[in-house]
Amino acid sequence: MKVLLLNPPAEQKYVKESRCQHSASVFQSVYPPITLAYIAALLRNENEVMLLDAVGEEIPMDEVEKKFIAFKPDFVVVNTTTPTINNDLEVVRELKEIHNFKSVFFGVHATRFARELAKYEQVDFVVKGEPELVISDLVRMRPEEVSGIVYRRDEKIIENPDHAPAVMDELPFPAWDLVDLERYRVPIKNEPYVLLMTGRGCPYGCKFCVSTSYYGKKYRERSVESVIKEIEYAKSFGIKNFFFFVETFTLNKKFVLKLCDEIIKRNLRISWFCNSRVDTVDMEMLEKMKKAGCWMVSFGIESSSQRTLDNVRKGIKVEQSEKTIRNAHDAGIVTVGHFIFGLEGETKETMKDTLKFAKKLPLDFAEFYIATPFPGSELFDELSIEKHNAVDWSKFEYSYGNIPNKEELKLEEFRVRAYREFYMRPRMLYRMLRIFGFGRALTLFKTGLVFIRSI
Helix, strand or coil: EEEEEEEEECCCCCCCCCCEEEECCCCCCCCCCCHHHHHHHCCCCEEEEEEECCCCCCCCHHHHHHHHHHHHHCCEEECCCCCHHHHHHHHHHHHHHHCCCEEECCCCCHCCCHHHHHHCCCCCCECCCCCHHHHHHHHHHHHHCCCCEEECCCCCCEEECCCCCCCCHHHHCCCHHHHHHHEEEECCCCCEEEEEEEECCCCCCCCCCHHHHHHCCCECCHHHHHHHHHHHHCCCCCCCCEEECCCCHHHHHHHHHHHHHHHHCCCCEEEEEECCCCCCCCCCHHHHHHHCCCEEEEEECCCCCCHHHHCCCCCCHHHHHHHHHHHHHHCCCCCCEEECCCCCCCCCHHHHHHHHHHCCCCCEEEEEEEECCCEEEEHHCCCCCCHHHCCCCCHHCCCCCCCCCCCCCCCCHHHHHHHHHHHCCCCHHHHHHHHHHHHHHHHHHHHHHHHHHCC
C-alpha cells in the first residue's frame, strides 16, 4: 500500500499535536509532527510511506498536489484539529477530484465528532482516540476487523469498538528521517529539536482541557530505559534539543529523578524543556532537572482567582503557583506561565487581578488565552452542540471570545492588553537579554514584532 501522512496546508501556522490545536502565538513556531512520525514508523516496513507536514514545512497547496499526483496514494491519513477541520475537509475534497483514495481523519476533534464526520463524502474513516495502532491495523485489515474507527457503509454509519490504548514502550521511535527537522526550531535558540513523548494520559479533571477525551485519564508512563534509547536515537540525527512532550512531565517524581540521573550519568549533553503543574514539582526536582539540561518549564497557572480555579477543577492553589514559579526562577530555569481569561466565574476585576499577578511573578514568558470550548472538553459539552455543519470551527481559537454570555468582559480586547502590558516592560527586555544573551537580541526583537502585530 501507498500511504500519504498529511498535515494539510493552511493559511497560517497551527500547532497540531494531541491536545494542542491552536495558531502559533508568542514563539511563532509549530511542533515537529510526532504523531505522523509514529504512524510512519509503524507502517513503513510493509508499505510505501510519504510524510508531508504542509504546515510546518510551509508547503503550498499546489506543491502538495504535485507530490500527491506523483505518489498516487491508496490511503491519505489526515491530522486535523477543531480550528482547521473545515480547511482540512476541503483539501481532501480537492485531492479526491484528482485521484481516488481512502481518507482517514484523526485528532481530538475527529474523536469527538467521529459519527458526524463519517457522513462527509470525502471522509472514509475516522479514528476515535490515539491513532497509531488503529491506522496500522486499518491499512492491512478489513474495516470490520479494526477497532477504533467509524465509517460509512451503504449510507449507514458503523462505529466499531474502541481500540485499547498503546503501551508506550512498545511503540517504535518516530520516523524522524522522513521529516525535514531543520524546519522546526527551538524558540529563541533557533536550533533543531524534536518532541519526545515520555507518557500519555492525565489523571486531572480540568473542565477546559481535551486531553482525557483523547489519551484517557490513566497515566501511561514510559520506562526510563526506553526514553534514554530514544534520546540517543534522536541524537543520531544531530538533534540535541528536546521537548519532553506529555501533559504533565513532572507527574511522577521518582521517574523524573531517575531520568535526570541517567542523562547526567551518560553525559548526554542535551537541552530540553517540558510542561508541568505547579503542584507536582519541588526544589529538589527542579535543581536535578536543571543539572540534567532542562532550561525551560511551562506551567498552567490559568488564574489568580481561587474561585475560578475551583470552578474549573484545576486542583491547585494560587499560593502554589507563586511558590513554584519563584522556586523555578531560583533554580535557574526559564519559566512560561499560561493564563486563561473568561473561565467560569470570571469578572473584569478577576481578569485585572490575574494580569497583575502575572506581572508580579518572576516569569520569563507568558501566554494569555481566551477560554475556548474545544470539542472533547466539558466546556464544550455544556454548549450541547451536536450538528457539526452548523458551526464555524475556525472561530474556536484562543484569540476569539466565543464563550457564550461573556461579551461584557471584552475578552479579545483584554487579551491584547495583557500581552502588551506583560511584554512591553523595560525589565522584560533586560530579562530576555540576560537569559539569551546579546547575540540573540535581533532574533528577540523580530519575534516580538511579528507577535505583537499578530494579536
